[in-house]
Amino acid sequence: QLQLVESGGGLVQPGGSLRLSCAASGFALDNYAIGWFRQAPGKEREGVSCISVSTGRTYYRDSVKGRFTMSRDSAKNTVYLQMNNLKPDDTAVYYCAATGPVRYYYCSGYLRDVNYWGQGTQVTVSS
Numbered sequence: 680q681l682q683l684v685e686s687g688g689g690l691v692q693p694g695g696s697l698r699l700s701c702a703a704s705g706f707a708l709d710n711y712a713i714g715w716f717r718q719a720p721g722k723e724r725e726g727v728s729c730i731s732v733s734t735g736r737t738y739y740r741d742s743v744k745g746r747f748t749m750s751r752d753s754a755k756n757t758v759y760l761q762m763n764n765l766k767p768d769d770t771a772v773y774y775c776a777a778t779g780p781v782r783y784y785y786c787s788g789y790l791r792d793v794n795y796w797g798q799g800t801q802v803t804v805s806s
Contacts, residue, residue: 680704680705681703681704681705681706681795682703682704682705682795682797683701683702683703683775683776683777683795683796683797684701684702684703684704684797684798685699685700685701685773685774685775685797685798685799685800686699686700686702686800687699687700687800688773688800688801688802688803689801689802689803690803690805691765691802691803691804692804692805692806693765693766693767693804693805693806694764694765695765695804696761696762696763696764696765697762697765697802698759698760698761698762699715699759699760699762699773699775699800699802700757700758700759701713701715701757701758701759701760701775701797702755702756702757703756703757703777704756706777706780707756707780708751708753708756708757708758708777709732709751709753710732710779710780710781710782711732711777711778711779711780711781711784711794711795712729712730712731712732712777712778712779712781712784712786712790713729713730713749713751713758713775713776713777713778713790714726714727714728714729714730714775714776714777714778714786714789714790714793715727715728715729715749715760715773715774715775715776716773716774716775716776716789716790717769717771717772717773717774717802718771718772718774718799719770719771719772722771724774725740726740726788726789726790727739727740727743727747727760727773727789728740728743728747728749728760729749729786729788729789729790730749730750730751730758730786731784731785731786732779732781732782732783732784733782733783733784734785735751736785736786737749737786738786738787738788738789740789742768743762743769746762746763746764746765747760747761747762747763748760748761748763749761758775760773760775762802765802765804766804767804767805768804769802769804770802770803770804770805771802772799772800772801772802773799773800773801773802774796774797774798774799775796775797776790776793776795776796776797777793777794777795778790778791778792778793778794779794
């Protein structure tokens, strides 16, 4: 069964950090472009970041640039989202998504043509 599983969410104070993980089963993430999305209560889902296939180039929404970092660990078949200096506005359910398999995908914006979604992990930033 092909699936993505997120983990690492939780409650953190403003200024704190969390690292979200997106682990794949049934397929190799190296052949997929991966994106993170989030949805806050009462709001539409929005793109957060994207990591390309082959080049590893990343793309971030303006509000998280300099605070969030995506990375791949091929050996663990996992993609991470390191979130630092978290703010209350970052509170949302975070989802990872995959597009592929492709030989080449360049993230010039948020991930498109998603084939797989994870179930989401809650991130709450509050004092």
